[in-house]
Amino acid sequence: MPTECIAELFGFAAVERRVVAASFDGGSMTSDAGGLLLGATDRALGLIERFAGCFVDRRNRELIEHEVRTLVGQRVYGLALGYEDLNDHDWLRHDPVMAVLAGKLAARRKDCAAVAGKSTLNRLELSRPEPTRYHKIGHDAAAIEALLVEVFLEAHAKAPEEIVLDLDATDDPLHGAQEGRFFHGYYGHYCYLPLYVFCGRHLLAAKLRPANIDAAAGAQEEIARIVAQIRARWPAVRIVLRADSGFAREALMAWCEANAVDYLFGLARNARLVGEIAAELAMAAAESTITGAPARRFKDFLWTTRDSWSRRRRVVGKAEHTQDEANPRFVVTSLGPDRAGARALYEGLYCARGEMENRIKECQLDLFADRTSSATMRANQLRLWFASFAYVLLDGLRRIALKTTALADATCGSIRLKLLKIGALVRVSVRRVRIAMASGHPWQRDWAIAYHAMAADA
Numbered sequence: 001m002p003t004e005c006i007a008e009l010f011g012f013a014a015v016e017r018r019v020v021a022a023s024f025d026g027g028s029m030t031s032d033a034g035g036l037l038l039g040a041t042d043r044a045l046g047l048i049e050r051f052a053g054c055f056v057d058r059r060n061r062e063l064i065e066h067e068v069r070t071l072v073g074q075r076v077y078g079l080a081l082g083y084e085d086l087n088d089h090d091w092l093r094h095d096p097v098m099a100v101l102a103g104k105l106a107a108r109r110k111d112c113a114a115v116a117g118k119s120t121l122n123r124l125e126l127s128r129p130e131p132t133r134y135h136k137i138g139h140d141a142a143a144i145e146a147l148l149v150e151v152f153l154e155a156h157a158k159a160p161e162e163i164v165l166d167l168d169a170t171d172d173p174l175h176g177a178q179e180g181r182f183f184h185g186y187y188g189h190y191c192y193l194p195l196y197v198f199c200g201r202h203l204l205a206a207k208l209r210p211a212n213i214d215a216a217a218g219a220q221e222e223i224a225r226i227v228a229q230i231r232a233r234w235p236a237v238r239i240v241l242r243a244d245s246g247f248a249r250e251a252l253m254a255w256c257e258a259n260a261v262d263y264l265f266g267l268a269r270n271a272r273l274v275g276e277i278a279a280e281l282a283m284a285a286a287e288s289t290i291t292g293a294p295a296r297r298f299k300d301f302l303w304t305t306r307d308s309w310s311r312r313r314r315v316v317g318k319a320e321h322t323q324d325e326a327n328p329r330f331v332v333t334s335l336g337p338d339r340a341g342a343r344a345l346y347e348g349l350y351c352a353r354g355e356m357e358n359r360i361k362e363c364q365l366d367l368f369a370d371r372t373s374s375a376t377m378r379a380n381q382l383r384l385w386f387a388s389f390a391y392v393l394l395d396g397l398r399r400i401a402l403k404t405t406a407l408a409d410a411t412c413g414s415i416r417l418k419l420l421k422i423g424a425l426v427r428v429s430v431r432r433v434r435i436a437m438a439s440g441h442p443w444q445r446d447w448a449i450a451y452h453a454m455a456a457d458a
Contacts, residue, residue: 153229
């Protein structure tokens with residue numbers, strides 16, 4: 001039986017003649033009591049169980065303390081709760097809420113905690129295609145990629161008439177000698193260049209890539225895979241690809257045209273394109289001079305390059321004059337004028353792609369998708385997927401449980417701060433686990449709404 005020590009008492013200045021004293025004797029507590037909502041979200045989505053099913057465990061089952069499902073869930077929940085490092089799990093393994101989320105309140109072995117520490121989780125991330133003495137858990141990359149799309153499909157009660165898939169590449173800064181590390185001239189530092197695919201708020205792909213490639217490299221293969229999986233479930237859905245000028249490549253546009261997928265891409269300007277809208281730029285400049293405000297004109301025309309395009313394509317030019325200078329922009333599309341006029345196509349459909357950048361910020365800033373500090377690309381890709389599923393979990397909570405609350409459009413970071421980071425006293429008895437959350441928590445009403453929405457969806 002462990003020795004019970006008397007906790008040291010820390011005294012502070014009296015308040016209204018009352019002694020103020022503190023000590024570390026409060027018992028079992030947590031700062032993540034709101035994370036119970038993540039467990040409810042996972043039960044609604046079946047996410048962790050299926051994600052764990054993408055791993056192959058070749059360990060001796062008689063010697064296992066922590067199942068793969070526990071390890072995978074622990075990593076995803078940890079990221080969702082704001083713990084980016086594996087080192088954090090050396091004390092998170094003693095957290096009572098993490099044990100509840102793992103569905104395991106106590107270890108079978110006396111020298112273990114209910115959930116795993118950093119070393120066990122590190123071996124999970126450093127898995128090899130073939131088992132070694134110390135790395136016996138592998139993962140199926142194709143199954144993980146397919147699961148992201150499957151969760152998106154399941155989020156719809158019926159097939160939509162049309163969906164817009166947003167593609168974008170971003171930088172993932174590197175500060176070590178990781179495999180695949182290259183200097184990127186545009187971003188001005190060493191980095192990876194991951195490719196993201198979203199449909200609204202739904203994350204469909206997160207592909208880690210080295211930075212010494214074109215922004216659109218591998219995009220055709222990713223889109224072909226995603227489109228095939230979507231059309232297997234929704235054969236009649238119209239699909240539109242939307243991306244910036246880095247993806248306006250002949251190979252991708254030709255593939256879309258051959259596979260009945262529409263596209264709307266930014267188009268890098270050049271002297272020939274600017275000359276095509278010279279009259280519109282002059283009219284916009286004249287109007288801006290008179291009104292003192294920015295002015296826009298649009299022109300719709302067919303266009304082809306001198307040698308890189310295989311056909312003429314519809315281009316919309318935005319002739320804008322703002323802050324005493326011209327600001328021409330162009331998009332290329334397979335959508336006809338009957339689908340959207342020039343202004344509506346640019347302002348209503350193309351400019352909406354900027355919202356995807358907010359989703360990438362959530363993944364990287366709120367869920368640490370850029371925490372790719374392992375030595376190999378394989379391990380860093382797995383880290384990116386862990387962050388991606390943490391995003392899917394929090395987005396599921398937002399989509400299912402928060403749509404009638406003030407947090408319906410909140411970022412993952414705001415949801416974590418306001419609904420998940422709740423201090424609580426935890427009491428475990430034979431019959432129940434009682435989690436007494438802070439009485440003064442300011443978001444109690446929204447937390448209750450989220451709970452009841454999850455209960456109704458179960």
